[in-house]
Amino acid sequence: MHQQTETTLHRSVVRENPYQPHMARIVRVYNMVADNYLFTLRFVDEQIAGTFTHRPGQFIMLSLPGTGEAPISISSSPSRPGVLELCVRRVGRVTNALYRCRTNDLVAIRGPYGNGFPMEELMGKNVLLVAGGLGIAPLRSLLWYAIDNRGRFENITVMYGARTPQDMLFRDELVSLVGRTDLTCLLTVDEDPGGDWKGHIGLLPQLFDYLAIRPERTCAAVCGPPVVYRFILKRLLDLGFTKDRILMSLERRMRCGVGKCGHCSVGYKYTCIHGPIFTYWDAINLPEMI
Amino acid sequence: MKILKLEKGKLDLFASVVQQFGEVHAPTEHEGKFSFKRLNSWSEARLDYNRTVLPPRKYFLPPRETLFKYREATGYVPATEDLEKRVVLFGVHACDIHALNILDEVFGKGYLDPYYLTRRKNITIIGIDCTPDEHCFCRSMRADFAETGFDLFLKDIGDHYLTFVGTARGDDMVIATGPLFSEVTHSDIVEYKRRSSQKCDTFKLDLEIRDLPEIFELEYQADIWEELGEKCLSCGNCSMVCPTCYCYDVADEVKLGSHDGDRVRLWDSCLFATHALVAGGENFRKTRSSRIKFRFYHKQRGFVAEYGRPSCVGCGRCIEACPVGINIVGVINRLRGVEHASTD
Amino acid sequence: MSRPNVGIFGLTGCAGDQLVILNCEDRFLHIIAALNIRDFAMASSDNDSACDLDLAIVEGAVLSRRDEEQLERIRARSRILVAIGTCAVWGGIAAMDGDTDRSQLVRDIYGECGEQFDTTPARALHEIVGVDLNISGCPIEEEEFLSGISNLLNGDLPIAPTTPVCAECKMREYNCLLTERVDMCLGPLTLGGCNARCPGLSIGCVGCRGPVDDANLESVTALFMENGFGREDIARKLRTFAGLRVVAHTLSEDES
Structure with a gap:
């Protein structure tokens, strides 16, 4: 009797191990801006490649053999399955190692993890995406999910600010959205040293001057460096957004991704399982969250 | 629950039979301090110990363990060495059993941690009674009696141990020892109750955990946190000895001249300066005061929100292990505005 | 994986850290297999003191102009420079009295003739040249050294220890x-x-x-x-x- 239980559990280490990374191949490395590449990956195991899905806003744990593991948010939409796109800035040990990789090299992935955006909450409403800098990485997944499921959402608005046109991530893709009639895409740069930017120049919050928002029918998703939160959150509150209609994606140190290792703990929540998407209400109620 | 009694003089006999259920580990003494170790002989066991330096957690979440082996040809292969080792932990106190039940909540819910859970199944727990010393406050933390989480629990009633049988495996152990156990009599019950109420009166530390989350929220900006930050050494002793601290770090160790290596996990502490440091260089708990506050907050408030009870069991280890005398009972009583005679 | 060119050097110190490397015993063979050691005066008499190095491993503190010049030469010919041992990382025992006047010290010990000695206050390597990796310890720990080298060969900077x-x-x-x-x-x-x-x-x-x-x-x-x-x-x-x-x-x- 006991022997049987033990065997089952032993098997769980091998077969149902939440820490088990699966090998994935780098199918494309795209240099978007300096120290910010877009990596396209596909699981080696066709079964996994074919069935893997996620919610916009979720992340994966990326392993580089011998180097270690790090959380990376998923930039591709689940509406475009088969591959995963990761927009990665070169900041640490794992991302540095990833930058040494070439097409066809192997890495390993487990996940997806985290709550992701509450899609059932967003459907049927206006969706406002506000991103600064690298903050576009998790929001791009939501953006393309909304575009690919256009009928399920009301107005879709994207506001994205980068420091200069050369720092703008997904620039060609976002610029191509500017002319579309089924969504509003507003882009800005803080400054334009090269002088070739044809769009708006100025800080991200200025983009609010260009549109009328009906907060009662809108959910806002915000992601960016601390300065973005400081100004955008105030702006949204001034416009009349309630705190649970403002969603934000947060970053913390993570070692497990599954609510065990303790590093991403904020107050009484774990960023990895209760987040990384939190409402502004969560954020102000959890000490030291923002 | 099946309850029998075991003559104290036959404990060594019982222990010898128990060996067939696994390697017997029990508290042993070294220069006045105790630690759980594999016994070479039964005479090494010190069942009258106050507390071990490290709690039994070390058997379930070792200070260092290999999770995976990476090989170029096979990818990440889970490490399973030692997971099947059967161990009998003889003489675990109620507070430490509570602590394991708390770790079960963390590792046995949501995503299941197969390493922890496999060990939990393979390690037998025999609990034993204890006498509170000056650092114990398990009664305040509602952890002075264990109802679950053990295979057998021995309670001292003089010449005998009342033996509470907690699991089928516990029952197998009783059956394997055959005539060593006998029926409990009325006078045994009377004696148990007398000793139980006597034990309640021996606690020297006391604190109230009711509405502690509210107190922590109210006192989140209190001066005491700055004071503690100035005193705290960030040495991590309190986390290392805590029976419910489970923070761990994960690292890949690569073999010389290849990409092959092991993925290991290692104990970590929220008091270390790098605990909340992210790759970009942002540190979300940069100051010592924010880290020690986080430790208390997470145990006494955060865990309540998540699991319905504080993750502290009142074992007193952190009080004993802190080089600069930071005392959780004193801190909480001060937050409450209650002075307690023996908590300074 | 190609074998990088490596030099192992000692400035002013007890040579205990180089001894740890030599004392890796059976694992020293792994080191030799993985590294092409070109310049290691303590272990070999056949050294190339001019070749470019992928990796320089330097022990000891800088206590003289001669140390300083040697360190600068090492830095100039090396891609990665690793300081090993407390002397190289922090200045070590020799830096204990760093605030005391140096010329006074040599006079106290050696009298008049002390003044001719080439001696400077003890400094750690990072005070003079860029250091890519510090491996502290008196002496260094064999495990930490080997893991540091393994990490470098894998292309990573080792994770700095943080645990007290x-x-x-x-x-x-x-x-x-x-x-x-x-x-x-x-x-x-x-x-x-x-x-x-x-x-x-x-x-x-x-x-x-x-x-x-x-x-x-x-x-x-x-x-x-x-x-x-x-x-x-x-x-x-x-x-x-x-x-x-x-x-x-x-x-x-x-x-x-």
Whole structure:
């Protein structure tokens, strides 16, 4: 009797191990801006490649053999399955190692993890995406999910600010959205040293001057460096957004991704399982969250 | 629950039979301090110990363990060495059993941690009674009696141990020892109750955990946190000895001249300066005061929100292990505005 | 994986860290298999003292103009420079009295003829050249050294140790010399990685591996005084290895 239980559990280490990374191949490395590449990956195991899905806003744990593991948010939409796109800035040990990789090299992935955006909450409403800098990485997944499921959402608005046109991530893709009639895409740069930017120049919050928002029918998703939160959150509150209609994606140190290792703990929540998407209400109620 | 009694003089006999259920580990003494170790002989066991330096957690979440082996040809292969080792932990106190039940909540819910859970199944727990010393406050933390989480629990009633049988495996152990156990009599019950109420009166530390989350929220900006930050050494002793601290770090160790290596996990502490440091260089708990506050907050408030009870069991280890005398009972009583005679 | 060109050098020090490398015994063969050691005066008489190096491993503190020049030459020919041992990382024992006038010291010891010696106050390597990796310890730990080299070969900078000696001491259930109040153990101030070797032998940590991040010197000093140790003794203990002297110095500057 006991022997049987033990065997089952032993098997769980091998077969149902939440820490088990699966090998994935780098199918494309795209240099978007300096120290910010877009990596396209596909699981080696066709079964996994074919069935893997996620919610916009979720992340994966990326392993580089011998180097270690790090959380990376998923930039591709689940509406475009088969591959995963990761927009990665070169900041640490794992991302540095990833930058040494070439097409066809192997890495390993487990996940997806985290709550992701509450899609059932967003459907049927206006969706406002506000991103600064690298903050576009998790929001791009939501953006393309909304575009690919256009009928399920009301107005879709994207506001994205980068420091200069050369720092703008997904620039060609976002610029191509500017002319579309089924969504509003507003882009800005803080400054334009090269002088070739044809769009708006100025800080991200200025983009609010260009549109009328009906907060009662809108959910806002915000992601960016601390300065973005400081100004955008105030702006949204001034416009009349309630705190649970403002969603934000947060970053913390993570070692497990599954609510065990303790590093991403904020107050009484774990960023990895209760987040990384939190409402502004969560954020102000959890000490030291923002 | 099946309850029998075991003559104290036959404990060594019982222990010898128990060996067939696994390697017997029990508290042993070294220069006045105790630690759980594999016994070479039964005479090494010190069942009258106050507390071990490290709690039994070390058997379930070792200070260092290999999770995976990476090989170029096979990818990440889970490490399973030692997971099947059967161990009998003889003489675990109620507070430490509570602590394991708390770790079960963390590792046995949501995503299941197969390493922890496999060990939990393979390690037998025999609990034993204890006498509170000056650092114990398990009664305040509602952890002075264990109802679950053990295979057998021995309670001292003089010449005998009342033996509470907690699991089928516990029952197998009783059956394997055959005539060593006998029926409990009325006078045994009377004696148990007398000793139980006597034990309640021996606690020297006391604190109230009711509405502690509210107190922590109210006192989140209190001066005491700055004071503690100035005193705290960030040495991590309190986390290392805590029976419910489970923070761990994960690292890949690569073999010389290849990409092959092991993925290991290692104990970590929220008091270390790098605990909340992210790759970009942002540190979300940069100051010592924010880290020690986080430790208390997470145990006494955060865990309540998540699991319905504080993750502290009142074992007193952190009080004993802190080089600069930071005392959780004193801190909480001060937050409450209650002075307690023996908590300074 | 191609074998990188490596040089192993000693400035002023006891050569104990180079000895640790040679003492890796069977694993030294793995090192030789993985590294092309071109310049290692302590181990070989056949050295190429001019070739470009992928990796330079340097022990010892800089205590003379000659050390300084040698270090600069090493830096110029090396892609990655690793400082090994407390002397190279912090200045070490020789930096203990770093604030004392050097010419006075040589006169005191050697008299008139002392003035001709080429001697400068002890400095760590990073005070003179860029250092890519510091591996502290007196001497370095074999495991940490090997893992550091393995990481570099894999293309990664090793993860810097952050755990204090105390935590490693507790993990091994050694009796605490601080709570027993018997010794000025520097465990809480000192970077681990040694597996609390000294406390494990009931000897207080001497701080040989240098200070941990955010070391709380004031609180430890207060604790020692409370335990009956004098300010002088405490100061002597803290400055034995320069790492903690550096921290103490920074603290006193903060106060002024």
